[in-house]
Amino acid sequence: MPLMHLTASPIDVGAVLGEVVRESERVHGGTGACGALASFVGMVRRDHAGRRVTRLEYEAYESLAVKVLTRIGHEVGEEWPGTVLAIHHRVGDLAPGEISVVIGAASAHRAEAFAACRYAIERIKQVAPIWKREHFGDGETWLEGATADPDDSVARLQARKQACG
Amino acid sequence: MRVKVRLFARLRDLVGSAEIDQAVPEGATIATVWDGLVSQHPALADYSRAVSCARNDDFSRMQAPVRDGDEIAFLPPVSGG
Numbered sequence: 001m002p003l004m005h006l007t008a009s010p011i012d013v014g015a016v017l018g019e020v021v022r023e024s025e026r027v028h029g030g031t032g033a034c035g036a037l038a039s040f041v042g043m044v045r046r047d048h049a050g051r052r053v054t055r056l057e058y059e060a061y062e063s064l065a066v067k068v069l070t071r072i073g074h075e076v077g078e079e080w081p082g083t084v085l086a087i088h089h090r091v092g093d094l095a096p097g098e099i100s101v102v103i104g105a106a107s108a109h110r111a112e113a114f115a116a117c118r119y120a121i122e123r124i125k126q127v128a129p130i131w132k133r134e135h136f137g138d139g140e141t142w143l144e145g146a147t148a149d150p151d152d153s154v155a156r157l158q159a160r161k162q163a164c165g
Numbered sequence: 166m167r168v169k170v171r172l173f174a175r176l177r178d179l180v181g182s183a184e185i186d187q188a189v190p191e192g193a194t195i196a197t198v199w200d201g202l203v204s205q206h207p208a209l210a211d212y213s214r215a216v217s218c219a220r221n222d223d224f225s226r227m228q229a230p231v232r233d234g235d236e237i238a239f240l241p242p243v244s245g246g
Contacts, residue, residue, distance in 0.1 A: 130244070148240055
């Protein structure tokens with residue numbers, strides 16, 4: 001299973017976390033290399049701005065999105081050396097309560113692992129070419145957040161600040 | 166020369182198509198391609214300050230030149246996660 005992945009199928013959280021631990025062991029030379037494994041799991045929320053969401057539709061520019069997720073993994077390696085990241089993101093139609101994204105970060109210590117997870121979700125929201133459309137009982141609307149620019153150093157610094165509290 | 170234009174999310178909905186084959190003049194930039202689209206689909210004008218672009222599956226800049234056969238993608242503000 002690739003570390004960075006878009007999928008139309010439900011995401012197995014345990015499989016993603018197992019994969020990031022295996023990759024950390026491969027990079028760092030064997031079992032016990034990482035002392036911390038942190039995760040972030042995003043789920044479809046039922047309510048948005050007082051309206052009841054019936055489903056969320058995720059769309060991605062898949063070939064570019066995988067490159068961007070890989071780049072986020074490299075950024076994490078620059079910010080917190082030795083930390084290994086996996087990101088699996090859903091595409092297609094999701095019901096409230098379903099998992100939309102799973103991030104796993106394996107590191108020697110917990111501070112880096114937690115920070116890497118927070119950094120990764122902020123960067124996904126800033127730069128990953130993925131969009132969601134909310135469907136309500138009586139209509140639908142595309143959500144539009146950030147203008148994607150991976151080279152915007154101000155945005156990257158902002159994500160780092162959020163990650164480090 | 167000709168380029169393939171790819172559109173995502175609301176941009177696709179506004180144009181009514183995910184892919185367009187578009188003729189562009191020699192010396193064109195990605196901005197030339199965008200301006201051509203806006204002239205055909207004026208509703209896109211709202212996105213002129215917020216759109217991102219990619220050329221052949223990598224992020225690019227509006228002032229970048231395009232070549233015959235390029236795939237140019239226009240991306241509205243993103244909302245993953």
